Amino acid sequence: MTVVNTPVQIGTGRSSVQRDVVLEVNNLRIHYDTPKGDVIAVNGISFQVYRGEIVGLVGESGCGKSTAAMGILNLVQAPGHILSGEVKINGIDLLSLDERQLREKRWREIALIPQGAMNSLNPVMRVSEQIRDAIEAHTGRQPNGKLKKEVLQLLNLVGLPARAYNMYPHELSGGMKQRVCIAMAIALRPPLIIADEPTSALDVVVQRVVSQTILDVKKRLGVSVVMIGHDMGLQAQLVDRLIVMYAGNIVEIAPVQNAFQKPLHPYTQLLIASIPSIKERKPLKVTEGLTHDMRKPPPGCIFQYRCPFVMDVCRTEFPPLLEREPEHFVACHLYNGKEKN
Amino acid sequence: MATSTSAQTGNIDNLSTASKGLSLNRFDSPWLNPKFVAGCILLLIVLLMSLLGPLVYDTTKARVASSPLNLPPMWMEGGSPAHPFGTESNGRDMLAVIITGAPRSLQVGIIAAVIGMSVGVVLGSLAGYMGGWVDGVIRTLSDAIITIPALAVLIVIAAYVKNFELNTMAFILALFAWPAPTRLVRAQVLSLRERGYVRMARLSGVPPLEIMLKEMAPNMLPWLAASLSGNISGAILASASLEALGLGPTRIPTLGMTIYYAIKAAAIIRGMWWWWGFPILTLVIIFVGLFLVATGLDEIANPRLRGASSS
């Protein structure tokens, strides 16, 4: 039996709005080499991102979301390696390109806002030089004046003062550095941006500013964003759709409203229940049980050890990702027999 | 000599890889590292030669006028098995010179390096741990002495001291051997001082000396050993350099002085390569051995260094 973690649309009668697919991930599999065997970091996930939307990719630490992001960018570093899969941006599979073609497509088609901008900027280059680098790598050397104007425009777009142009990274605050990264990411107006936990390293106030900037950018440029994170509260405010990952597998995909009001997968329910609320007093939900050994996932559902609703079938059969409601997919045996007609 | 730069950056990673020995359980066993082992073997060869040599070979042949002059090594024409490595213009037998000279070089190097290292550890720890003006004074002083070309001053000293004993030379060399370890130990102490477990100890009121010995020292062990190896190398080099200029002990044969006599007698252009060749070879074996030991220990202390060459 092949284990497939691809969203399967059931029923032909549904009228799905025909939207442009910007990113199509098919069966992406990423493993880590360890002396004691391969760790399955990403277990053949598939999903799509439409034009102009923000998709949140959430899960706890170690669930594979950052690895998946690196996989999408084809930037997986040793000891990780991509086993198989397709990553199609505007129809072209990034994973099948050679070095030169890949370099061409990078940043033009897909950009990255990294986690921890503190360390993602070259300490010995000025902000302007680093942004110019990104641009000139794809458009060739440009006349100084023209490029300067463009860079200043970009800085303005993200709300940075013009004097940031000549500064070195260490002269900027954390939030400013992150916004430089955002400015850099939109420099070539890519259709897709991967934002890898862009606000995790920042304090709450700065988080808001950076998040707002990302939203701004999306609205103004119509860019699609895959927003990776683990702060459910933040995700609720920013994303249009939510993808929930656990131990290398996608367990639920849903529009953000549905995800928060009617979470279907037990793991999603736990995630949402764990968000502290100002209004009500609720006990801290600590999930019980241990996570499995990532080298040898158990047969059946990978959440079985921690699921409060685990059944016998969960221990033997891997639940496929099925559409239960319009645009709402979940991989759970609880809904067997309840497929949408 | 530029030694471990990883030490300069003060980077020690704790990897709990399986190994024997309680005190070194944070690091791999040194015996698993090929460079370390190779280095130890080389040094062992020299040591064995120094210890066993006098038992199997007549070392009185190292004295002046004890052997026929200018014999080439035994595998060349004109050589004789009685003098396997040949003889030189003063009637010394080369093999005997090597056997008696090598341990002397090691002796000088070890004494100077150990003194320098001890002073270095003490001053470096003080500077790193205390901070403030103590740190300022020690740092300024050691930086000044590092900048001074040691050989230039050593030559002046040696030129004035008439009867140069081996140990005198060692002590004088120690004068310039302490700044480098001081600097490096200070950097290590500074970085370790802010580690979580050290701060805990400080906050719990553990006396500084105990902290230094119990918390910091075990982490620095392989690294200190690598540094010591480098210092011995430097000291032997300094002593060989002085001797090659004719400023070494004259009553006993040393490897450096042998090279000096060879140069003075124009042995190079006379083609008598065995006169300077064997002392150089011995010294090179010692240097390479110490270097491999230091590099191997460096790799143990900083596992990432192993990565790039093997992957």
Place this chain on the structure above:
Amino acid sequence: MGGLTKGYVLRRVLMFFLTVFIGSTIIFFIPRLAPGDPVSSMISRMMAQSGYVENSAEIIAAWRLRFGLDGPLWEQYLKYLGNLLTLDLGYSLTNFPVTVMDLIRRGLPWTLFLLSIATILAFIFGNTIGAMLGWRRTPKAMKAVLPFTLTFTSIPFFMLAILLIYVFAFGLKWFPVSGGYGRGVTMGLNWEFIKSALYHAILPALAIVITSMGGWALGMRGMMISVDSEDFLILAQAKGLKPARIFWRYAVRNALLPQFTALALTLGSIVGGSTLVEYLFAYPGMGYLFYQGIVNQDYTLIQGVSFILITTTALAVLLIDLVYPLLDPRITYQKR
């Protein structure tokens, strides 16, 4: 913008003077500590030499006065320091009435020439090789071959020099055995001379370059490995930059910084080592002067050469210290 603040420059300059001060103090006191009175033996030797020089008695007397050779120790010391400031290093004992400074003036340019070329070449080659060895994306073939260029790391300069002389000068006769320039060639800014000078500098320079290259390479390799795991390299890759640009502008540019500090620290030993190389090649620089001083027991010459070597090295380190903040924008040195 970080860089040179007045406080930083001041502190570095003070350090320079302190270093020279400590060095010259050591040189001053050692002869005075040795048994016997080298000073009076100096005088008597000069008198013996000066039999053929006019007014020698007056010159020697004036010299005694200037150097305070008659007074108490502390007075001598102060006069000594004062003389150093004016670079008055006294007369060469064996070449009286030639002054030490005269001899040094002739020898120093040769040393500077040899040392700068050798050090710069070793620094460039060594660090480049090290960078390539430590870079993840260097082709495996290269990584296997390059270490062979570093086989001579552990050999001291002068030993390699001996080997080079034996093999290439004596054996193959490709290079001259000694000297700074050929016999019969006149000194001066003519092409003959420059060609000859370069030709004679090749072997001595090689002795220094081949051995010190390894030290730089090893250090640089370590630094590159550290830099290799930095996040900004990942972003650089994601930006689609050319690999060469990432290597030089992002990785090397960062990894190289500590190497300059290392250069400042090891300059002392490089100078010391090159002294011996000059002695072996009879290269007419400071090293050779040193040797002559030792052989002839020309104490003033030895002291003078030592002093100039200390000063030049300290000056070079000062220059490196002043240039470094310009290379690393993170260094502000506001309050250290």
